[in-house]
Amino acid sequence: MIRAIMLSTPLSDQDVEKLRMGDRVLFDGVVYTARDAAHRRLVDLIKEGKELPFDLSGQVIYYVGPSPARPGHVIGSAGPTSSYRMDPSSPYLIAKGLKGMVGKGPRSQGVVDAMMKYKCVYFATVGGAGALLAKAIKKSEVIAYEDLGPEAIRRLEVEDFPAIVAQDVYGGNLYVEGVKRYAR
Amino acid sequence: MGVREIQAEEITRTIRRLCIEANTILGDDVVDALKKGLEKEKSTVGKDIFRQLLENAKIAKEEGIPLCQDTGMVVVFIEMGQDIHIVGGDLNQSINEGVRQGYRDGYLRASSLDPLVRKNFGDNTPAIIHVEIVPGDQLKLTVIPKGFGGENMSRVALLTPASGMEGIKEFVLRTVEEAGANPCPPGIVGVGIGGTLEKAAILAKKSLLRPIGQRHPDPGLARLEEEFLEEINRLGVGPQGLGGTITALDLHIETYPTHIASLPVAVNLQCNCHRHKEAEL
Ligand code: SF4
Numbered sequence: 172m173i174r175a176i177m178l179s180t181p182l183s184d185q186d187v188e189k190l191r192m193g194d195r196v197l198f199d200g201v202v203y204t205a206r207d208a209a210h211r212r213l214v215d216l217i218k219e220g221k222e223l224p225f226d227l228s229g230q231v232i233y234y235v236g237p238s239p240a241r242p243g244h245v246i247g248s249a250g251p252t253s254s255y256r257m258d259p260s261s262p263y264l265i266a267k268g269l270k271g272m273v274g275k276g277p278r279s280q281g282v283v284d285a286m287m288k289y290k291c292v293y294f295a296t297v298g299g300a301g302a303l304l305a306k307a308i309k310k311s312e313v314i315a316y317e318d319l320g321p322e323a324i325r326r327l328e329v330e331d332f333p334a335i336v337a338q339d340v341y342g343g344n345l346y347v348e349g350v351k352r353y354a355r
Numbered sequence: 356m357g358v359r360e361i362q363a364e365e366i367t368r369t370i371r372r373l374c375i376e377a378n379t380i381l382g383d384d385v386v387d388a389l390k391k392g393l394e395k396e397k398s399t400v401g402k403d404i405f406r407q408l409l410e411n412a413k414i415a416k417e418e419g420i421p422l423c424q425d426t427g428m429v430v431v432f433i434e435m436g437q438d439i440h441i442v443g444g445d446l447n448q449s450i451n452e453g454v455r456q457g458y459r460d461g462y463l464r465a466s467s468l469d470p471l472v473r474k475n476f477g478d479n480t481p482a483i484i485h486v487e488i489v490p491g492d493q494l495k496l497t498v499i500p501k502g503f504g505g506e507n508m509s510r511v512a513l514l515t516p517a518s519g520m521e522g523i524k525e526f527v528l529r530t531v532e533e534a535g536a537n538p539c540p541p542g543i544v545g546v547g548i549g550g551t552l553e554k555a556a557i558l559a560k561k562s563l564l565r566p567i568g569q570r571h572p573d574p575g576l577a578r579l580e581e582e583f584l585e586e587i588n589r590l591g592v593g594p595q596g597l598g599g600t601i602t603a604l605d606l607h608i609e610t611y612p613t614h615i616a617s618l619p620v621a622v623n624l625q626c627n628c629h630r631h632k633e634a635e636l
Contacts, residue, residue: 193400238424238464247462248421253504253537275595276536297595298504298539299628300407301424302415320475321464333407335400337597345400346536349598353398354591 175333181229182270187292190336192343196294198307198332202231202273204325206252209316210260217263224315224324228268234275236321237311238301246311246327250301251275254293258282265291273334277346287340294334295345307332359436359492361636363444366496369634370453370482373498374429375461377632378421381412384567385629388604392541392594401599405541408627419461423628426463427500429454429482432561436491451480466503485557494636497564505542505624508534511556514618523548523620524583530622531587531603536596539626543567544587544606547621549613559623562607564631576608583608594627604629 178186180200190196203225205213216223234254238247254274261272262285270291272278275298278286286293296304310328317323338344386409393405415422431450441449458465458479465479510530514522527546547558570577584606593599604627613619 195400195403236424236464238421238426239462241419241462244420247464248415248424248426250424252425275539277596295536295595295597297404297407297411298536299423299626300411302418302420302422303407303411305420306414335403335597345597349398349400349593350535350591350596351598352591353593353598353600355589 180231180271182231183229184290187270187290187340190292190339191341192336192339192345192348194336196334196336198231198329198334200329202233202327202329202332204233204235204327206234206236206322207256208319208322209324210257210264212316214260214263217267223267225326227264229270230268231271231273232264232269233273233327237305240311244305246305246308248301249305249308251296251298254278261285265289277344278338283338283342283344286338287342290340292336292340293338295337296334304332358438358440360440360442361494363441363446363449365636366441366446366449366494367453367456369496369636370431370450370498371457371460373496373632373634374454374457374463374500377498377500377630378426378461378463379415379419380632381415381422382629382631385604386412388567389627392601392604396594396599396601398593398597398599400597401594401601404594404597421461421463422630423502424464425466425502425504426458426479427502427630428467429479430499430501430560431482431484432497432499432564433484433486434489434493434495435486436493437488438492439494446486447484450482450484454478454480454482495633496636497631497633499560499563499631502539502626502628505538505626508538509559509621509623511552511619511621513552514620516616516618518618522618524586526620527583527622528586528590531624532590532592534624535592538624539628540592540596541594541601541604542627543625543629544583544603545623545625546583546606546608547623548608548610548619550611550619551613552619554611555619555621556623558609558611559621562609563623563625563629565607567605571608576610580606580608
């Protein structure tokens with residue numbers, strides 16, 4: 172097992188600067204959820220110079236549209252969705268202080284440039300491990316865009332939420348380097 | 356031989372149960388393949404991913420939580436004996452009612468919608484239903500909740516006959532490589548060769564249902580499956596596309612005669628969350 176780095180949110184520049192692709196991390200604290208539709212609304216607000224439903228500085232956003240919670244459960248299955256759909260929006264959020272993004276699959280060059288310039292890390296969680304990831308979510312509350320259903324923005328409180336550093340602030344990209352290492 | 360009656364209600368009840376079970380209980384062959392993958396995988400990150408997937412399957416089964424939040428679009432394969440008479444309702448409606456109840460009662464996510472209006476129907480109907488009429492009086496129902504990480508990366512090509520085996524192999528490898536992380540590897544690669552445009556795609560999807568590790572009965576095709584699988588695992592894509600030695604848990608090929616002028620090939624990618632459940636009535 173690879174050693175895990177504990178990360179308490181919100182994150183600072185120093186927190187993200189010490190992370191390298193391939194590191195295994197465990198999150199503690201608050202993480203926000205947002206998918207495509209919520210991203211588009213956030214970007215519209217930023218472009219209009221309006222206030223956002225939550226302060227982005229130091230925060231982490233998880234790309235997830237959970238399944239419905241069973242009675243007595245905090246949340247349903249809660250694994251990552253493909254991140255590339257957020258690529259056009261992410262640079263705006265990163266410029267506003269976002270420090271971490273959590274999803275699955277590689278990010279575009281535009282996102283990488285913003286990550287390096289403003290210090291933001293991209294983490295991968297395991298697609299297909301939604302039941303396991305849900306266990307690390309201790310509280311879930313919709314804070315904006317309830318009309319979007321599973322795509323609403325939620326404030327999650329997580330404990331030992333497992334992720335992998337996929338793309339770091341130095342341009343390191345495990346989707347490229349990792350594959351190169353094992354291609355024969 | 357007489358006609359056997361089956362109540363539509365019974366079909367609904369069965370489909371409801373299969374939807375819930377498929378989404379929460381991973382098949383033994385998949386669990387075994389993940390265990391073997393954990394042993395064989397060389398990447399430490401990859402091994403960690405295998406461990407998480409095995410733990411996930413345990414939690415999902417014990418707590419009745421879906422294995423994945425994308426509980427898919429429901430594909431139903433039906434083998435219907437020609438001596439069956441369905442009474443008390445119509446086949447398609449009874450299946451869709453089963454999907455509706457299963458997704459509601461199992462707390463499964465509804466994802467189906469009109470392709471252009473794009474407003475969620477909220478009950479995950481309609482299912483994609485493939486019916487095959489066979490001899491006898493048995494009704495076999497197979498439910499596959501298909502995730503779209505893999506579906507979006509699947510491809511069909513109508514190759515020229517001259518492309519031959521090399522062309523097929525090149526297309527299969529390219530499809531898996533370009534899909535990268537998106538179909539949530541390690542998964543199953545289904546390959547349909549021959550037929551027409553839609554036949555190749557259905558063959559590819561149906562091939563996913565064969566148990567992992569079971570080779571095609573035709574020795575030539577069995578060898579081809581092994582060769583393709585080995586080459587795919589040499590691509591280095593690995594678990595979740597983060598690099599590693601196991602990209603696919605298995606690869607299945609099914610073939611069908613085709614036209615002199617064509618060589619259709621379909622590749623249907625299935626994710627690690629390889630869900631399917633069968634029942635016979
Ligand atoms: S591709 Fe499969 S494992 Fe990945 S998110 Fe979709 S359903 Fe889940």
